[in-house]
Each structure stands twice: as structure tokens, then as C-alpha cells.
Amino acid sequence: MYWEKEIETMPREELMKLQEQRLQKTLEQAQKTAFYKELFRKNHLDPQKIKTLEDLRNVPPTTKEDLRNHFPYGFLAVPLEEVVRLHSSSGTTGTPTVIYHTAEDLEKWTNQVARCLYMVGVRRGDVFQNMMSYGLFTGGLGMHYGAERIGALTIPIGPGNSKRQIWFMRNFKTTVIHIIPSYALLLASIIKSEGLDPKEDLYLHTLLIGAEPHSEETRRRIEESFGAKAYNSYGLSEMNGPGVAFECVYQEGMHLWEDYYYLEVVNPETLEPCSPGEVGEILLTTLNRDATPIIRYRTRDLAYYYEEPCPCGRTHRRISRIRGRSDDMFIFRGVNIFPIQIEKVLMNIPEVASNYRIILDREDFKDTMKVEVEIKPEFFFGDLLKLERLRERIKAELRSEILVTPEVVLVEPGSLPVSEGKAVRVIDQRKM
Amino acid sequence: MYWEKEIETMPREELMKLQEQRLQKTLEQAQKTAFYKELFRKNHLDPQKIKTLEDLRNVPPTTKEDLRNHFPYGFLAVPLEEVVRLHSSSGTTGTPTVIYHTAEDLEKWTNQVARCLYMVGVRRGDVFQNMMSYGLFTGGLGMHYGAERIGALTIPIGPGNSKRQIWFMRNFKTTVIHIIPSYALLLASIIKSEGLDPKEDLYLHTLLIGAEPHSEETRRRIEESFGAKAYNSYGLSEMNGPGVAFECVYQEGMHLWEDYYYLEVVNPETLEPCSPGEVGEILLTTLNRDATPIIRYRTRDLAYYYEEPCPCGRTHRRISRIRGRSDDMFIFRGVNIFPIQIEKVLMNIPEVASNYRIILDREDFKDTMKVEVEIKPEFFFGDLLKLERLRERIKAELRSEILVTPEVVLVEPGSLPVSEGKAVRVIDQRKM
Numbered sequence: 116m117y118w119e120k121e122i123e124t125m126p127r128e129e130l131m132k133l134q135e136q137r138l139q140k141t142l143e144q145a146q147k148t149a150f151y152k153e154l155f156r157k158n159h160l161d162p163q164k165i166k167t168l169e170d171l172r173n174v175p176p177t178t179k180e181d182l183r184n185h186f187p188y189g190f191l192a193v194p195l196e197e198v199v200r201l202h203s204s205s206g207t208t209g210t211p212t213v214i215y216h217t218a219e220d221l222e223k224w225t226n227q228v229a230r231c232l233y234m235v236g237v238r239r240g241d242v243f244q245n246m247m248s249y250g251l252f253t254g255g256l257g258m259h260y261g262a263e264r265i266g267a268l269t270i271p272i273g274p275g276n277s278k279r280q281i282w283f284m285r286n287f288k289t290t291v292i293h294i295i296p297s298y299a300l301l302l303a304s305i306i307k308s309e310g311l312d313p314k315e316d317l318y319l320h321t322l323l324i325g326a327e328p329h330s331e332e333t334r335r336r337i338e339e340s341f342g343a344k345a346y347n348s349y350g351l352s353e354m355n356g357p358g359v360a361f362e363c364v365y366q367e368g369m370h371l372w373e374d375y376y377y378l379e380v381v382n383p384e385t386l387e388p389c390s391p392g393e394v395g396e397i398l399l400t401t402l403n404r405d406a407t408p409i410i411r412y413r414t415r416d417l418a419y420y421y422e423e424p425c426p427c428g429r430t431h432r433r434i435s436r437i438r439g440r441s442d443d444m445f446i447f448r449g450v451n452i453f454p455i456q457i458e459k460v461l462m463n464i465p466e467v468a469s470n471y472r473i474i475l476d477r478e479d480f481k482d483t484m485k486v487e488v489e490i491k492p493e494f495f496f497g498d499l500l501k502l503e504r505l506r507e508r509i510k511a512e513l514r515s516e517i518l519v520t521p522e523v524v525l526v527e528p529g530s531l532p533v534s535e536g537k538a539v540r541v542i543d544q545r546k547m
Numbered sequence: 548m549y550w551e552k553e554i555e556t557m558p559r560e561e562l563m564k565l566q567e568q569r570l571q572k573t574l575e576q577a578q579k580t581a582f583y584k585e586l587f588r589k590n591h592l593d594p595q596k597i598k599t600l601e602d603l604r605n606v607p608p609t610t611k612e613d614l615r616n617h618f619p620y621g622f623l624a625v626p627l628e629e630v631v632r633l634h635s636s637s638g639t640t641g642t643p644t645v646i647y648h649t650a651e652d653l654e655k656w657t658n659q660v661a662r663c664l665y666m667v668g669v670r671r672g673d674v675f676q677n678m679m680s681y682g683l684f685t686g687g688l689g690m691h692y693g694a695e696r697i698g699a700l701t702i703p704i705g706p707g708n709s710k711r712q713i714w715f716m717r718n719f720k721t722t723v724i725h726i727i728p729s730y731a732l733l734l735a736s737i738i739k740s741e742g743l744d745p746k747e748d749l750y751l752h753t754l755l756i757g758a759e760p761h762s763e764e765t766r767r768r769i770e771e772s773f774g775a776k777a778y779n780s781y782g783l784s785e786m787n788g789p790g791v792a793f794e795c796v797y798q799e800g801m802h803l804w805e806d807y808y809y810l811e812v813v814n815p816e817t818l819e820p821c822s823p824g825e826v827g828e829i830l831l832t833t834l835n836r837d838a839t840p841i842i843r844y845r846t847r848d849l850a851y852y853y854e855e856p857c858p859c860g861r862t863h864r865r866i867s868r869i870r871g872r873s874d875d876m877f878i879f880r881g882v883n884i885f886p887i888q889i890e891k892v893l894m895n896i897p898e899v900a901s902n903y904r905i906i907l908d909r910e911d912f913k914d915t916m917k918v919e920v921e922i923k924p925e926f927f928f929g930d931l932l933k934l935e936r937l938r939e940r941i942k943a944e945l946r947s948e949i950l951v952t953p954e955v956v957l958v959e960p961g962s963l964p965v966s967e968g969k970a971v972r973v974i975d976q977r978k979m
Contacts, residue, residue, distance in 0.1 A: 186718075187718055187719065195672070195700065196671055196672040196698075198700045199695050199698055199699070199700060199701060200695065200700070200701050200703070201700065201701075201702055201719070202703075215700075218695075218698065221695075239628055240627070240628040249681035249682050249687070249688075249703070249705070250681050250703050250704060250705040251702070251703055251704055251705075255681070256681075256703060263631050263632065263650075263653075266628075266631055266650065267631070268627065268630045268631060268632070268633065268647075269631060269632050269633075270633055270683070271632070271634075271681070271682050271683055271688060272682060272683055273681070273682040273683075286618075286619055287619065287633070
């Protein structure tokens with residue numbers, strides 16, 4: 116049931132001792148980097164005097180911009196000859212952020228991912244079809260190495276080409292897939308459109324869903340469509356990639372591996388610590404990586420943490436599903452809105468199909484919001500009066516969630532653009 | 548200088564003893580597969596009696612069609628739970644061919660690739676940018692694991708997006724790239740069009756070129772363009788992928804690792820063995836793989852083997868560069884022609900740029916061949932009379948190589964379609 120019982124169920128007190136111990140190594144590595152050396156100097160911080168997790172609060176957080184501004188080697192703590200891999204963000208919005216790994220770093224990351232997969236029941240004998248992109252993006256290779264470590268039969272198929280995905284799933288009796296949640300819903304509808312039943316005609320027992328914030332309602336739909344369990348996966352390339360936190364079989368929060376990271380949840384404005392249950396930004400400090408130490412990284416991901424112990428017996432703290440990213444949020448007529456709030460409402464309405472989008476625009480100096488919603492065929496091609504009532508219901512439920520009333524347009528199933536990668540949910544035309 | 552000195556320089560007699568020994572294991576594994584069990588039965592062969600490499604000739608060769616017809620598990624020799632990876636051909640022309648690997652198979656393959664890379668000087672401290680596709684195609688992951696084993700810094704960038712490739716090469720001071728040869732020439736021209744000199748403004752010392760037959764003249768052009776060494780790599784997914792054979796620093800033939808494969812070169816019609824220097828089809832038998840044993844596989848690749856020992860000290864037999872594939876060959880007015888023959892002529896003419904294509908058509912029941920050739924700008928935009936003389940010269944040289952006279956059209960540099968993947972050289976419109 117556990118990949119590494121001792122560490123996964125370690126009493127919290129011991130776990131925190133381990134964290135403080137590993138923190139020393141992280142600080143030691145940090146001092147070897149150009150960036151932190153300068154940061155410590157400028158802030159009159161003596162890393163030798165940072166002994167406790169409490170002390171760590173004096174170190175200013177590190178941001179994505181810091182990583183970018185110190186490209187390429189400002190965060191590198193080992194001689195370049197010891198680096199065997201680099202991963203980088205796509206760099207579509209400027210200089211990419213780059214993370215370096217030693218062979219030992221990769222080994223630890225592989226173990227970390229194997230721990231997650233084992234936790235949700237992936238075993239030797241499973242057939243694991245990895246639909247995430249291989250290459251510089253960490254989702255593909257990261258999960259690949261972990262599954263291989265467990266000894267599952269790994270199919271490195273990568274993303275896209277749904278018909279081929281389905282062909283492989285059927286011919287190799289795939290039991291586990293790794294997939295972006297919005298694509299999982301699209302894939303289910305493509306399977307149905309081929310006259311197949313994803314519940315009956317596949318061999319899946321588990322989906323690993325990640326790389327995109329999504330709501331509990333979306334997860335439930337995925338599980339219902341495939342008749343299989345869907346587990347939420349959290350990771351970011353700055354913290355290795357997949358494997359940072361992962362749901363256990365209780366599906367109530369994701370265990371964040373505290374022997375690998377020190378977790379803080381803080382108010383994004385004041386940086387004051389949040390209490391359990393209070394949504395804030397996740398800050399992470401690497402505790403088990405040599406090449407690229409990062410201290411108090413501002414992930415921009417919003418979540419809360421649980422204080423209660425988990426019935427699974429693991430003592431590593433759970434975080435909630437990601438409620439959004441502080442940079443996903445849009446402001447509409449003065450209200451802060453996360454796309455995932457809208458998704459949550461829509462996915463709870465049985466008549467709604469799996470695709471939707473939010474279009475923001477400006478008309479006569481006033482912001483407008485239109486939500487286009489695909490409706491399942493059995494409802495869309497039915498009674499017009501009922502359809503109008505459905506539209507009003509959606510409007511009302513959206514209003515009660517986001518406090519403003521958007522225009523709602525019901526559209527034919529399959530009429531909105533689809534993506535085999537991360538879904539584009541918000542189109543903001545106000546900037547033009 | 549050697550990754551595994553003992554095995555790489557093993558006296559041939561010992562090496563052949565090792566082969567016969569390993570052959571027993573291959574036959575043992577083969578008997579566990581549905582396909583070979585039936586093949587032995589049908590041909591009244593007792594695998595126990597196949598003791599020598601000589602005896603092996605009694606086993607009928609295995610073809611790609613056999614692999615396809617016995618999809619998915621006909622060639623699997625181990626329980627499915629022991630398989631940790633599958634690779635497959637793209638399956639664009641029907642059922643894909645699938646090769647299964649145990650963890651030990653992958654381990655051996657990784658070592659095999661590391662041996663190749665080490666042979667041409669790739670070391671810890673090198674920066675290796677892998678421009679081959681990651682995923683089911685073996686070129687990306689195969690080379691990736693080998694480079695990681697050596698401890699080179701591996702950039703898993705994958706193919707395409709030339710501007711990004713160049714950006715990475717410059718910013719991370721890439722020293723080694725893995726690339727398709729036709730794309731290497733295209734990339735060099737893109738680098739130049741950005742006002743950079745591939746010789747001066749990059750840090751490359753080595754290119755690993757493979758996945759596409761190419762001529763010696765193409766290799767020389769690649770080396771001149773980049774001011775770096777280009778080593779020829781041979782592999783096919785049925786035999787793991789990259790690492791089957793690889794050039795040493797003498798660049799005269801590729802060492803085929805005979806502790807991994809038993810090599811035969813045969814006449815593709817009669818299957819009689821060829822003598823050294825005589826071009827025939829390569830047949831390979833796996834000697835170091837458990838999950839998917841394959842005996843006397845008809846690769847369709849045409850080459851000859853060298854008998855003389857190599858000055859590098861390695862005793863493993865060398866094969867020539869691939870002269871074409873028996874299924875690449877086209878018949879034009881009764882003459883067998885390989886595209887590579889045409890490439891060889893063109894790349895030897897200094898005025899010719901890097902791109903060309905061959906268009907076959909039918910007019911009034913007669914076959915026609917047109918060769919479109921890009922000419923370097925300094926010659927194309929010059930004296931028309933000289934251009935006409937150049938055209939006549941190309942025609943004459945082609946005639947003396949392929950024995951028929953094609954129409955030759957000189958075109959502006961950059962005017963023919965380019966590909967970031969495998970180049971499409973022959974367009975055969977006669978089939979319509």
C-alpha cells in the first residue's frame with residue numbers, strides 16, 4: 116500500500132526535524148548560486164543562522180521573474196559537468212525558466228513520482244499510456260520515469276491524435292492513462308462518437324489528471340464517463356514537475372511530499388501565513404534537490420491546506436485542489452473571478468456537455484461577459500421553452516457564484532473549438 | 548577511448564563464440580513466442596539442434612509483415628508483467644509493428660547507445676541537444692537514455708521549431724546534436740539566414756546523424772557547414788532503435804555491435820550471402836534481448852560489410868552507409884534507381900544548394916523523370932549561359948550514375964518545399 120512506508124507515515128514531529136535538517140543542505144547549495152549569494156548579502160542574511168523553518172520566513176520569496184532574470188546559470192549550484200538534464204518552460208512569454216538536474220536529482224524525482232503512482236494503485240502489470248507531451252515539458256518524461264520505476268508497461272505515445280490513442284487503449288488493454296482533464300472529457304466524447312462505450316469497451320481503472328486546474332465537478336464527470344478513478348496530480352517544472360503533490364485513494368486533498376518540499380500557504384498580498392482551510396498562494400522550498408535549489412518559490416497557485424490527518428495513514432500535509440492561479444484571475448467590473456468558479460457551476464448542471472468558453476469584451480466603455488455553453492444533444496434538440504428555462508437557470512447559478520450576471524449562450528454540442536492540449540477557456544478581447 | 552574495452556576489442560574468434568552462446572538464449576526465448584514456435588514446427592526445425600551461426604541459415608527470415616500479422620503478442624517471449632516499455636512504428640501504412648522491452652532490455656539498449664556516443668567522443672561535460680522526436684519513435688528516447696548514462700547534459704527539445712533550436716544551441720552552448728541529415732542542412736541555412744555563422748557562432752563539435760539514408764557527399768556538406776564532425780548512426784525500432792551500428796572516428800563504415808546482433812548481408816532475391824564489399828540486404832538476429840527475440844530480420848536496408856579490421860581497434864564488423872532501402876528503390880524505364888544515387892551526384896557539385904527533388908510521371912504511356920535542383924544564390928543569379936552549362940553538366944553526371952537521362956530543372960534556392968522531419972525526395976505521380 117505504501118511505496119516507502121517509513122517516510123510516508125513518519126510522525127509529523129520527525130518529519131519536521133527531517134525538513135530542518137534538509138533545509139541546511141538547501142541553504143548550503145543556495146549559497147553556491149549567484150542569485151542567492153547576492154540575495155543573502157543584500158538582505159544581510161547569514162544562511163548559517165537560518166536553523167528552523169520559522170527562521171526561513173526572513174528570506175524573501177523567489178519569483179518566476181527572478182528565475183528569468185538570472186538566466187541561464189544564476190540558480191545553478193553545481194558544476195555544469197554534474198548536470199545531466201535540463202527542463203524549461205516553453206518560453207512563450209519571454210525568456211524560458213530553466214531547471215537543472217544532477218543524476219541524483221533525477222533519481223529522487225523518479226522515486227517521488229513512483230511514490231505517487233503506487234499510492235493510487237499503479238503496479239507492475241498495469242499498462243500505462245502516457246498522453247502528456249514528451250520533451251522539455253516535464254509532464255511526459257517525469258511520469259514516464261516514475262511508471263518505469265514501478266515496472267508498469269509504459270506506452271510513450273505523447274499527446275494528441277485521439278483515434279490513435281483509442282486504438283492503442285483498446286489493442287494494448289491500457290489500464291492507466293495520464294491526461295489533461297479537459298482532454299479527458301473530449302476523448303470520452305470522441306470514444307462515444309465512434310460508437311464505443313468508454314466504460315465497457317476499455318480496460319481503464321485509473322486516470323491521472325493534471326497540468327490544468329479543474330473543478331471537483333469535472334473530475335466527477337471524468338470518472339462517470341470512463342467508469343474509472345481519476346486522481347488529481349500537482350506539479351510545476353520549477354519544482355521538478357509532476358509528483359509534487361498527489362491525491363491518495365480518499366480523494367480528499369493531495370499529499371504534498373514534505374520530505375521533498377517545505378510548504379507554506381500565504382496571503383498573496385501580505386505574504387502572511389494562512390490558516391488551515393484558508394485559500395492562499397502556495398510557496399515551496401526544495402529540500403531534496405542539489406542542482407537548482409529554490410527557496411520560498413511563489414507558485415502563483417492558489418489552494419488551502421488541511422490540518423487533520425488523512426485516513427490513509429500518510430502524514431504529509433494535504434493541499435486542496437488548485438483553486439486557480441493568481442495570474443488566471445480576471446477582474447470583471449471590479450470583481451475578481453477565477454474561470455474555475457464558472458466551470459464548477461457548469462459541470463454541476465446535468466444538461467451541460469463538457470465544453471464551454473468565456474468571452475470578455477468591451478462595448479461602449481463597459482465590460483461584457485458572454486459564457487458559451489455546449490448542451491448535450493438530448494437537451495439541445497428538444498423543447499425550446501425548456502431550453503430557455505435552462506439558460507435562465509444557468510445564469511442564476513452563475514450569478515450566485517460570481518456575483519455578476521453574464522450573458523449565457525447555449526450552443527450545439529461540438530460547436531466550440533476543442534484542444535488536445537490545455538484548454539483555452541477565457542478569451543479576453545478587452546485588451547485590444 | 549572505449550566504453551567497454553574488453554567487449555569492443557574482443558578477438559573475432561571469441562566474439563563469434565559469444566554470439567553462438569547468446570544465440571542459444573535467443574532460440575530459447577523464441578520458442579516461448581507463438582510466432583517462432585509455429586515457424587519451427589512448420590519447418591520441422593528443432594531449435595535445440597541449431598548450435599552454430601552456420602545452422603541458423605536454415606531458419607527462414609522474419610519480415611515486417613510477420614511482425615504485423617502477429618500483432619499484438621505473437622513475438623512476445625516474456626510474461627506481459629515483465630514488460631516495462633513498448634515502442635512501435637507509426638503504423639501509417641497499416642497495423643504498427645510493436646517491440647516490447649523488459650527493464651533489463653532497456654538497460655542493455657541504454658548501454659549500447661552509450662557505447663556509440665562514447666566512441667565518437669561524447670562525454671560528461673558535453674551539452675547534448677536531442678532534436679529527434681520523443682515518444683513511440685525510438686530515435687528520441689533511445690539516444691536520450693544513452694546520453695544520460697554517459698552523464699552529458701541532455702536537452703530533450705525534440706524536433707522542429709528551428710529558431711528555438713538555434714536559441715537553445717547558442718544559450719546553452721550545445722556541443723553535440725542528434726539530427727536528421729536533411730534537416731541538418733536546412734538548419735545550417737536557417738542559421739545563415741539569421742546572419743549567423745554555424746562555424747563561428749555555435750559551440751558544436753559533433754553531429755549524430757541518422758534516421759534517413761544519406762550520401763557521403765551530404766555528410767561532407769554538413770561537416771563543412773557546421774565546422775564539426777558528423778557521425779553516421781544506424782538503427783531501426785525492430786532492433787531496439789538507435790545504437791545498432793555507429794561510425795567510429797575514422798568515419799569509414801559503422802561498427803555493428805556483434806554482441807547484440809548477428810549480422811548477415813544477403814542477396815535480397817536469392818538470400819545467398821554476399822561477399823565483403825558486395826551490396827546486399829542486412830539481416831539481423833537479436834542476441835541480447837529477452838522480450839522480443841527476432842531471428843534473421845529482413846531490414847530492407849541495403850549495405851555491404853567490410854572484412855578488414857578497423858584502425859580504431861574495435862573488432863566488431865563494419866557495415867557501409869545504407870545505400871538505400873530495397874523498398875525506396877524505384878524502377879524507371881526498366882532501370883533500378885535509388886534516390887541516394889542521385890543525391891550523391893548532386894551533393895558533389897559545388898554550385899548545388901542542399902535541396903532537391905525527383906518527380907516521376909507518365910506522359911503518353913511513357914515514364915518521365917524530372918530532377919529539380921536548388922542552386923546556390925551566387926550561381927543562380929549569375930550568367931545565364933553558365934547556368935545552362937551547369938544544367939548540362941548535372942544531366943551528364945546523372946546519366947553516368949543512373950544510366951538514364953532525366954530532365955533537369957535548376958531552381959532558386961529556398962523554392963522547394965522543406966521538412967523539419969524526414970525529407971520527401973521522390974514524388975511518384977505515375978501511380979495515379
